[in-house]
Amino acid sequence: MSEKSPKLRPALDGIPTYKPGKPAAADGPVSFKLSSNENPYPPLPGVLEQATRAAGTINRYPDLACTALVAELAERFGVPAEHIATGTGSVGVAQQLVQATAGPGDEVLYAWRSFEAYPIITQIAGATSVQVPLTEGEAHDLDAMAAAITDRTRLIFVCNPNNPTGTVLHREELERFLDRVPSDILVVLDEAYLEFIRDPQVPNGVDLYRDRPNVCVLRTFSKAYGLAGLRIGFAIAHEPVAAALRKTAVPFGVSHIAQEAAIASLRSEEALWERVEALVAERARVYEALVGQGWTVPESQANFVFLRLGERTADFAAACEKAGVIVRPYPGDGVRITIGEVEANDIFLRAAEEFRKAM
Numbered sequence: 486m487s488e489k490s491p492k493l494r495p496a497l498d499g500i501p502t503y504k505p506g507k508p509a510a511a512d513g514p515v516s517f518k519l520s521s522n523e524n525p526y527p528p529l530p531g532v533l534e535q536a537t538r539a540a541g542t543i544n545r546y547p548d549l550a551c552t553a554l555v556a557e558l559a560e561r562f563g564v565p566a567e568h569i570a571t572g573t574g575s576v577g578v579a580q581q582l583v584q585a586t587a588g589p590g591d592e593v594l595y596a597w598r599s600f601e602a603y604p605i606i607t608q609i610a611g612a613t614s615v616q617v618p619l620t621e622g623e624a625h626d627l628d629a630m631a632a633a634i635t636d637r638t639r640l641i642f643v644c645n646p647n648n649p650t651g652t653v654l655h656r657e658e659l660e661r662f663l664d665r666v667p668s669d670i671l672v673v674l675d676e677a678y679l680e681f682i683r684d685p686q687v688p689n690g691v692d693l694y695r696d697r698p699n700v701c702v703l704r705t706f707s708k709a710y711g712l713a714g715l716r717i718g719f720a721i722a723h724e725p726v727a728a729a730l731r732k733t734a735v736p737f738g739v740s741h742i743a744q745e746a747a748i749a750s751l752r753s754e755e756a757l758w759e760r761v762e763a764l765v766a767e768r769a770r771v772y773e774a775l776v777g778q779g780w781t782v783p784e785s786q787a788n789f790v791f792l793r794l795g796e797r798t799a800d801f802a803a804a805c806e807k808a809g810v811i812v813r814p815y816p817g818d819g820v821r822i823t824i825g826e827v828e829a830n831d832i833f834l835r836a837a838e839e840f841r842k843a844m
């Protein structure tokens with residue numbers, strides 16, 4: 486018998502496996518998970534009932550085209566239904582976008598640090614990541630990104646607000662950037678945290694997509710809508726990009742339960758905005774408390790805050806864990822803390838204060 490293992494694509498070598506946020510400890514003192522930008526609230530009113538009803542038909546495949554949900558989204562955004570493509574979370578759609586545009590020899594351009602799935606899905610496709618460092622202010626450096634475009638660039642991710650720094654791009658600077666991108670390069674505006682934005686100068690990607698055929702908007706039901714566990718996200722894109730997304734989708738990847746829960750969530754807007762508003766208020770409280778403690782905090786428009794801790798990153802994360810909150814460390818870089826329940830935020834703030842005093 487041969488001792489050789491099955492041949493795998495060399496492109497996979499060295500891929501960092503996606504690190505999900507560390508779960509809250511099952512034992513020990515109170516422990517809150519502030520490591521995955523999840524919504525601390527339970528499903529919106531009516532969602533569980535509709536999802537439970539949908540569960541009655543799990544012996545059947547779901548509607549491949551997500552017809553009812555797509556119709557509802559198309560009406561809401563005022564876009565043709567053919568421009569909407571769903572996927573298994575927006576990370577699933579992002580992966581399809583890379584698969585549809587880039588392969589060996591091609592470049593995928595994005596800011597760094599940003600959403601950690603970008604390098605992984607790029608490498609899986611066999612394409613090359615081009616990472617453009619964030620500015621001093623932890624924001625996208627659009628001039629440097631425009632300068633990094635080559636004739637091999639196939640896709641550009643723009644994460645607005647940026648994960649993990651929470652910084653945003655304003656309409657004017659983003660439009661100026663889009664004007665500089667050749668029309669045959671796809672620009673993906675990843676708006677996973679759009680609902681948490683309160684800065685009126687931040688554009689809605691859907692407005693930018695309308696007259697720009699190379700712009701695609703990525704949205705998710707995982708964050709504000711609180712359906713992270715059901716894996717459903719979508720893109721709004723012109724043809725032929727939307728058609729390419731339908732080709733690259735995992736067949737029946739979005740379950741009937743997810744489709745129905747998404748529809749119910751869209752119809753529960755009032756409760757949605759109440760919750761988002763409460764999280765935004767908590768974000769302001771956490772931000773101000775951290776600044777009061779002496780931290781430099783980038784102003785976040787998302788449901789998390791970022792502390793650039795450099796070499797202290799791991800120690801800070803350990804101190805938070807000991808206090809009862811799990812945060813997300815990016816070794817050597819910084820820590821991202823999701824805005825959670827008031828109690829969790831309080832525990833985090835106490836841990837941050839103690840750490841600061843000992844620094």
Ligand code: PMP
Pocket residue numbers: 521522573574575576577600644648675677704705706707713716717718
């Ligand atoms: N984009 C960004 C910027 C994110 O932070 C995340 C989640 N961490 C996603 C996309 C993916 O979310 P989901 O797949 O749950 O829609």
